[in-house]
Amino acid sequence: MILKLTILLFVLMVLVGGNRGVDSFWALLRTALVFLADIYLMAWGLPPVVTTLLSCALFTGIVLYSQNGVNAKMHAAAFSVLIVALVVMAAAGPMLWRAGMSGYNEIEQYEEISMYLSPNLSVSMSAVSLSAVVLGLLGAVMDTSVAVTTAVNEVHVNQPALTKEQLVQSGLAVGRDILGTTVNTLFFVGLGESVMLAVLFMKNEDSLAAVLNSKALYQEVAGLLIGGAGCLLIIPVSSVMIAYFLQREDAV
Template sequence: MNVLVLLAGLLFVFMAIIGGKKGIRSFIALFLNFGVIIMTVFFMNAPTLNPVILTLIACLFISCINLFYINEVNWTTKTAFLATILTTIVLVIFISLITNSAMIQGFGEEETEEMGMFSFYIGLDFVKIAVSVIIMSTIGAITDAAIAIASPMREMHFHHPNIERKELFRFGLSIGRDILGTSTNTLFFAFFGGYLALLIWFKDLSYSLGEIINSKVFSSELITICCAAIGVTLVIPITAYITAYFLVRKQADSTN
C-alpha cells in the first residue's frame, strides 16, 4: 500500500509539473475512469441488464471524462467525441460478429484447474461479456487517436481559415497515418508485455505454435489487439471527415 501511495504521489507531482492544470485534471481523470469501470462491473452482476449496453454507457462517460474534463469543451473535443462514439458503435457490431464466430468467450482449458472448485453457472452471457471486455479495451486507444487528429486539424484551420474541406480532410488523414503505426505497435507490445508470463507458461507446457495460436486464452487477447487496431484505423478517416466538415461549416457561417 505504501508503494502504491508513493508511486501515485510521484505521478501526481510529475503530471502537475509537466502538464500544469491539465496534468492535474488528467491525474484526477484516472480515478474517475476507474470509478466508471468499477460501477460498470458492479451493474453487470444484474442478470436483467445487458453488459454490452452497460459498456457503451461506460464508454460514453469515459469519453466525456477524457475529452471534455481534461481538454474542456471546444470544437476539438466535440468532433473527437462524436468520432469516438460513431467508431465505437461500428466496432460493437463488428466485435459481436467476430466473438460469435471465434468462440473466444468463457475460460480456456488452462484455467479450468484453478477454477474447478467454482461454479460456472453465474447467470451471465459470456459472449456479451467478451464483447464488453474488447470494447472497454479499445475505447482508450480510439479516444487518444481521435483527439490526436482533431487537435492539429483545428490548428491548421486556425492558421489557414480559407483552407478547403478536402484539403483539411487530407491533412487529417496524413496526421492519422503518422500515428497509426505507433498506436498499433503500442497495443501490440502492451499485450506481449502484459502476457509474457502466459507465453512462458505455454513454453513450459511444451505447446506447439499451432496450439498457442489456437489457445482460447491467447487468441482472445490477440483478437482484442486486432479489434483495437481496427478501431484506431477506422477513427482516423471518421475524425478527419467530421472535423473538416464542422470547421469549414463554422467558418462559412461566421463569414455569412
C-alpha cells in the same frame, strides 16, 4: 504497493505537469470510477453491451470535454469515438462470438479457482468479453481522435480557405504520422501481458497446432488486433467528422 505507486505517480504528475498534472490525475480517478461502475452494472445483471456503450459516452465526456473544453474539435472527436465503438461492436461481435472467445480458456479451466466459482451467473460471457475488448481500445482511439481533430482545427485556423476535401486529407496525414507509435504502444502492452502465457506454452511444450487453436492465444491476440483496428478506423472517421464540424461552424 499499489498505494505507494499511486502516490508516486501523483507526485510525479504534479512535478512534471503542475496544475494540469493534478487535473489529469483527477480525470484518471473519475475514469477509474466509471470503469468500476460499468463492471458492477454488468455483474448486477444489466446487459453488458448497453452499460458499456453508456460508459463509453461518459468516458468521452470525462476525457475529451472536461480535459479539452467544449468546442467543435471535441464534438468531432466524441462523435468519432462513439461511431468507432459502435462499429467495432457490430463488426467484432459476430467474429468473436463465432470464434468462441469468451469464458474460461483451456488453461484457466484447470486452475483451482475456477473449480470453486459458480458458473451459474445468468450474465452472457460473450457480451462481457466484447465489452472488455471495446473498453480496451477506447484509450488509444480517444488519443488518436483528439490528435487528429486538434491538428486539423489548427490547419483550419491558419488557412481558413481550405476546402472540406483538403481538411480531410490533412486529417488523414496527421493520423498516419501518429499511427505507428500508437500501434507500437498497444503492441508492447500486449507483449508485456502475454509473457506469462508464452512461457507457459513453451514449458508445456504445446505443439504449434495446439497454440494456434487455443482460446488463450485468441483472447490475447483479439484484444490487441481489434484495438489496432480501432485506431486505424478512427483516423478517416475523425478526419471526416472534424472537416464536417468546421464547415458547419463556418456556415453559421
